[in-house]
Amino acid sequence: MSLRTYAVAYLIFLYLPIFLLPLFAFNDSTIIAFPLDGFTFRWFGELWTTPALHDAVQNSVFIALVTAVFSTILGICAARAGAKYDFPLKRSILGLIMVPLVLPEIIVGVSLLVVVVQLFDWSLSTWTVIAAHVLICTPFSIAILNGAFQNIDTSLEEAALDLGETPVSTFRLVTLPLVMPGIISSLLISFTISLDEFIIAFFLTGAEPTMPVYIWGLLRFPQQLPAVMALGTILVVLSIVLLVIAEYFRRKGLARAGLKDKGGFL
Amino acid sequence: MAGAVFSKNARSGLLMVSPPFIYAVALLAVPLGAIVLFSFWTQDYLTLITEPTLANYREAWDNPLYGELLQRSLWIAAAATAVTVVLAFPIAYFVSFHVRPERKSLWLFLITIPFWTSYLIRVFLWKVILGFNGVLNTSLQGLGLIEEPLTFILYNANAVVITLAHAFAPFAILPIFVALERIDRSLLEAGRDLGETTLMTFWRVTLPLAMPGVVAAVLIVFIPTIGDYVTPRLVGGPEGSMIANMIQVQFLRLNNAPMGAALAVIAMASVSALALLFVWLNRRFLRVKQ
Numbered sequence: 001m002s003l004r005t006y007a008v009a010y011l012i013f014l015y016l017p018i019f020l021l022p023l024f025a026f027n028d029s030t031i032i033a034f035p036l037d038g039f040t041f042r043w044f045g046e047l048w049t050t051p052a053l054h055d056a057v058q059n060s061v062f063i064a065l066v067t068a069v070f071s072t073i074l075g076i077c078a079a080r081a082g083a084k085y086d087f088p089l090k091r092s093i094l095g096l097i098m099v100p101l102v103l104p105e106i107i108v109g110v111s112l113l114v115v116v117v118q119l120f121d122w123s124l125s126t127w128t129v130i131a132a133h134v135l136i137c138t139p140f141s142i143a144i145l146n147g148a149f150q151n152i153d154t155s156l157e158e159a160a161l162d163l164g165e166t167p168v169s170t171f172r173l174v175t176l177p178l179v180m181p182g183i184i185s186s187l188l189i190s191f192t193i194s195l196d197e198f199i200i201a202f203f204l205t206g207a208e209p210t211m212p213v214y215i216w217g218l219l220r221f222p223q224q225l226p227a228v229m230a231l232g233t234i235l236v237v238l239s240i241v242l243l244v245i246a247e248y249f250r251r252k253g254l255a256r257a258g259l260k261d262k263g264g265f266l
Numbered sequence: 267m268a269g270a271v272f273s274k275n276a277r278s279g280l281l282m283v284s285p286p287f288i289y290a291v292a293l294l295a296v297p298l299g300a301i302v303l304f305s306f307w308t309q310d311y312l313t314l315i316t317e318p319t320l321a322n323y324r325e326a327w328d329n330p331l332y333g334e335l336l337q338r339s340l341w342i343a344a345a346a347t348a349v350t351v352v353l354a355f356p357i358a359y360f361v362s363f364h365v366r367p368e369r370k371s372l373w374l375f376l377i378t379i380p381f382w383t384s385y386l387i388r389v390f391l392w393k394v395i396l397g398f399n400g401v402l403n404t405s406l407q408g409l410g411l412i413e414e415p416l417t418f419i420l421y422n423a424n425a426v427v428i429t430l431a432h433a434f435a436p437f438a439i440l441p442i443f444v445a446l447e448r449i450d451r452s453l454l455e456a457g458r459d460l461g462e463t464t465l466m467t468f469w470r471v472t473l474p475l476a477m478p479g480v481v482a483a484v485l486i487v488f489i490p491t492i493g494d495y496v497t498p499r500l501v502g503g504p505e506g507s508m509i510a511n512m513i514q515v516q517f518l519r520l521n522n523a524p525m526g527a528a529l530a531v532i533a534m535a536s537v538s539a540l541a542l543l544f545v546w547l548n549r550r551f552l553r554v555k556q
Contacts, residue, residue, distance in 0.1 A: 003356060003359070003360045003364060004360065004364070006356055006357075006360070007356075007357055007360045007361075010353065010356075010357050011376065011377075013432065014377065014380045014432065014435060015380055016391075016395065017380070017387075017388045017391035017392065017395070017432075018380055018383060018388075020391055020394065020395065020401065021387065021391065024394070032394050033394070033397070033399050033400065033401075033404070035404075073285075074285055074286040074289055075286070077282050077283060077284075077285045077286050078283055078286040078287075080282055081279050081280075081282035081283035082283075084279070084282075085275050085276065085278055085279025085280075085282060085283075086275055086276060086279060087272065087275075087276040087277075087279035087280045087283065088272065088276060088280075090279070090283075093283055093287050094283070096287070096290050096291070096294070096295065097283075097286045097287060097290045099290070099294060100290075100294060101486075102485065102486055102489050102490060103294075103489070103490070103493075104489060104490050104491075104492055104493020104494070104510070104533075104534075104537075105490065105493055105494075106493035106494075106495060106510045106513060106514065106530070107298070107301075107493055107530055107534060108294070108297075110301065110513060110517055110526060110527065110530055111294075111297035111298050111300060111301040111530075112293065112297050113517060113523075114297065114300050114301050114304050114523060114527060115296065115297045115300050118304070118314065118523055119300060131293060132293070134289070134293075135289070135290070135293045135294060138286060138289070138290075142286075189382075192382055193382075196382070196383070196384055196385055197385075198385060198386050198496065199493070199494070199495070199496065202514075203514075203517070203518070212385075212386050215386050215387065216386060216496075219386070219390055219500070228387065228390075229387075231387075232384050232387035235383065235384045235387070236383045236384055239382055239383045239384070240379060240383065243375075243378075243379060243382055247375055251371070
């Protein structure tokens, strides 16, 4: 077996669930199994008439938007500090910020739950989910933004300063445009991660469920499954669109920095 | 620079890094400390008893249920890691060595897309694929390859391993790919010029140089898998449930947060210990080889 055949087989393995999703979403049967029964749009129609779902989607989109903004801002600080400055304990500090990348998500979820509910006796809300999502999205933002910040030619910034710009206006006029594609890519990726995150949200969500928490509830009811498949199909299409845009901007950013693409977000 | 404790550059850097650093301390380090503290407390129905005690750890040690669950979780996580990394290596190798440079990022992008899309529904679909009347069984029966549906692939540890190998694929592929990309291609030519076969060159040059990537892949897959409770819950059945399921039950259903905290601490400690052991063995092994 040649390596290429294996690679193709592996891609099929990776894409198998995603290929099956639309098959069941358009299948005119309440049972999620083969053989398929005929074509229908009714599961999509059902989504349209479920107000609880709309609330969950709204809630999740809000969480994802706020998360994307905050984690990108924190990511900019860390990536900038890492690229431009030398300071004591640099590796340990940046290492700690990156820890959520490898930490089991359940640990993040339960540890924040303990602090919020048991120690402070606050109530869970949309904001507790946002706080946790910012924590886990920041390392991804940093990974993306590192590429953008590390390759800024410092002589450009020095030139601006020599020509009388303040540090703030230099950042706005010179640095920001150079790293803008990275920022957009980071916003899109953190938005996608937050929108899809379940394990932490399940622990920290308050009275208003996020979309994945809502989907988790539906998975227990067999009659709801076709609608879940329809919802999943929409989400897959949406996230692929977002990722393609993110990838476009990431590459544009690399091109702007005059770099060869090494590929991959991580 | 003179007079100041840190140089101007260092101060600017610290100032710049402080927002994400303070955030990580407040929302990561402090809560982790809290959970360790919590694991030494107990809870009597709804009142929290803050008298430090080892009761939770004693309970975890005495009750064979927890030990069994932890052992099984580590075993499943290790198996899933092994399967993921072994399946991923040839792909990373293929993309690094056999794909034209301008197409590499397209391949990596294709590999990462499924990872970003709807995690819950992806796991659920594995249940659909592996089930008794699932996609795999009906297809194999349709092709006449099997008579009876295969039953060893759902609601047990195998199903969890397969699903995790799918979910964590890019985490394994990317670090190995990065390590392979760093290999100086002239070393491989040198190996072959000096009379090694392609296979021996791979074994003696490529593989050792790719080891840092493999180690990173193992760690980045092994550590998070222990914390997944969705996969075991959806496809694992009773034989495939893991420690994270128990932590979740302790926190959200039994309302025994201190016990859950103790289990979380034990799980983290075991995973870290195994990860460190793995890194240490690897260093030793590689040093002997050089």
